[in-house]
Amino acid sequence: MSDLLPPNSTELERHLAKARSKEIDLEKRLNILINIDSVPDQFLNFLAIQHSVDYWRDDWSPSLKRVVLKQSFNRHKIKGTPAAIKKSLEPFGYTPTLVEWWQTTPHGVPGTFYLELDLVGKELSEEVYKEVNRLVEENKPASRHLSNLQITSNPILTIRTAIVYQDAITVEILPRVT
Structure with missing residues (x-):
């Protein structure tokens, strides 16, 4: 197990570190869903809701959807x-x-x-x-x-x-x- 615990750590501390490592793995997996470039195409519609995209069409290509998602924050700043x-x-x-x-x-x-x-x-x-x-x-x-x-x-x-x-x-x- 790769962790940053010192050699003199207690058994409780090692068990807590092991339990926490599973949470960290889950956070990494969830970050994939937040990154616009790495999110699977079927989740782009949900990101549009999360980013408050004003105009969205389901028939757009995934690449156009990603561009619109990336631009949404800056568009809201100058709206x-x-x-x-x-x-x-x-x-x-x-x-x-x-x-x-x-x-x-x-x-x-x-x-x-x-x-x-x-x-x-x-x-x-x-x-x-x-x-x-x-x-x-x-x-x-x-x-x-x-x-x-x-x-x-x-x-x-x-x-x-x-x-x-x-x-x-x-x-x-x-x-x-x-």
């Missing part, structure tokens, strides 16, 4: 800031520009911001539009409201070995007045 909105859109390959009301000339309506989103060769579908709105709504400060969403799509055409950019298509969406 409710313009940086959170930008970070949430970047994994999709979009280039976001967020302009708050006080950064415009003349000043906009207090508590509002607008978002310019360049899709950089990605297609604009209804699903993409809904996903952008969901991400913005989840990550924006509660006291801020989206006043305008401008989406620019620059489709890329491949002609043999050359990449050609077509004219940009810009869609501007204004919120409904209620």
Whole structure:
């Protein structure tokens, strides 16, 4: 038995050390379930609950689930800031520009911001539009409201070995007045 007990330890101390060694082995096994890289795939959903992941889909690949789990702590640290909105859109390959009301000339309506989103060769579908709105709504400060969403799509055409950019298509969406 490998332990740190001195040679003059009592029998009781040796039995306690032996009993404690089983607990240490159990702790090592439980640490495997906490480490995101080593946890078996079937436990990733439970880790998502433990890490308070805001958005989770069971049909994601295990590698994507691990990335989302690793990023969850840092996302919670910046949630409710313009940086959170930008970070949430970047994994999709979009280039976001967020302009708050006080950064415009003349000043906009207090508590509002607008978002310019360049899709950089990605297609604009209804699903993409809904996903952008969901991400913005989840990550924006509660006291801020989206006043305008401008989406620019620059489709890329491949002609043999050359990449050609077509004219940009810009869609501007204004919120409904209620």
